[in-house]
Amino acid sequence: MNTTLAIAKREFRTFFASPIAYIVLAVFLSLSGWLFFGPLFLAGQASLRGFFGLVPLLFVFIVPAITMRALAEERKSGTIELLLTFPIEDWEIVAGKFLASLGMIAVGLLFTLPYSISVAALTGPGPAFDWGAAFSGYLGLLLVAASFIALGLWGSAASRNQIVGFIIGLVLCIFFAFIDNFALLLPERLARIVEYVSVDFHFQNIARGVIDTRDLIFYATLIAIGLTLTTSTLSSARK
């Protein structure tokens, strides 16, 4: 556990040693602020619904950009040889990278808290601002991000080229984010399955303020699959 945290800590600090972290955070915050507040004032309704609809889409691009270097860079620079000769298990390396990326997303989300506070302040007399829904929305965002991170890490493990890692991660995130859009075109039974594997479908449930174990199990499964694939791809470097 301590070794996982040591890997995570080093990785997290490395983000901020390069300009990429700042650029990604700046892009995320400006896009989410701009795209959220514009329609908000037009609609004149003090709700975070727009925000929670928007951020998962941004994550599709932002998360692979955060995870792309995690393992690809280690392979390219050769430091993977150090990592893989430490007296630790391969999954600990992957878990450390996962936690660091999740920490990075959490920092990004922390900076969006003023959005919620502003919207709460804009709420007029009558219905109170729904802090419960805001809380479960943020939880849902973290779960979406965690699933995308697990997919993005696999992309990064598959190549020594960061850009290739980014593209593989992006394709996987797009698949799991938008697959439910096809549900309408499919017969009922198939549509159910397609909906079930969609990250967005489960997020909509949570963002409504309903924290259902079925949704939590879905995210846990997707994260576990992504991290297992990442670990086995990382271990195959030993072959």
Place this chain on the structure above:
Amino acid sequence: MPSSMIRIEGLTKRYGMTEALKGLSFEVPRGQVVGFLGPNGAGKSTTMRILAGYLTPTAGKAFVGDVDVSADPVRARAMIGYLPENNPLYEEMMVFDFLHFIAEVRKIDPAQRDARIKSAAERCGLKDVIGKDIGQLSKGYRQRVGLAQAILHDPDLLILDEPTSGLDPNQIVEIRELIKDLGKEKTVILSTHVLSEVQSTCSRVLIINGGKLVADDSPENLPASGGEGAIHLVLGSRSGAAIDSAAASGVLKSVAGVTGVDVVEGEGHGTVGFKLRFGVEDPRRALFEVVVKNDWVILEVRRTQVSLEDTFRKLTGDKKAA
């Protein structure tokens, strides 16, 4: 406690179609400093990577102490300090932060971390650069950072893959002194192309070629273990006429004991130089008879030392042709 620090049994490693190691076996007792020699692609790095727990062998076993590196890799790796080839480091980290990170992942007791970092940094001469980014360091300092991370957890076995490559002569001497010093208390296996390095730091030499062990001896004995000596010979003809070097070398080759003849530079005026190699039998008496019979005169005859270089070339070069 077993007496051997490294035990390798029939180690084989295939990358796709190419076979990097073909059933390599050797044993290294505790406290020995072993030089691992071989041309590029001989399998040195592959062997070291398997020992260090980075690669898994295709077949065969490798033990560090009594731990099988494939069966219990985490425990085996904990006993090893490893300096990989090309010394990969996290460029963006400060030297101290890097060593601190190593201390964490190597599970060094938090109470001892700072003391360990301090002693490793002192030993490797890193005190002046401890607060600098690794990316800014010269190659010599980088190498010391690599060594410092390898000794930080006080391992029983040090695996150093080309520890002096790319350094200037002063840095090489410094690093060698450091390795010699470490060798007093630890088992060290180091790979190199530089033969003088083996002679100055190692008590034993292993030469591998094409994934197999071709020699295993002390650096002093190794030149002779090729079973050969050499003679430098310069001949002229009694009449002063030029000697036909091709015909003469044919004659010399037939002398009992001579195993090889190379024509080298003579002294001019029709003289010819030869480099003769011989096996167990000393051919000098027989040579004298042949020279007299052919009406030649010996202008110079000198036994030459067979260097480690010659042995290395013979063991790793000739085998390919054969």
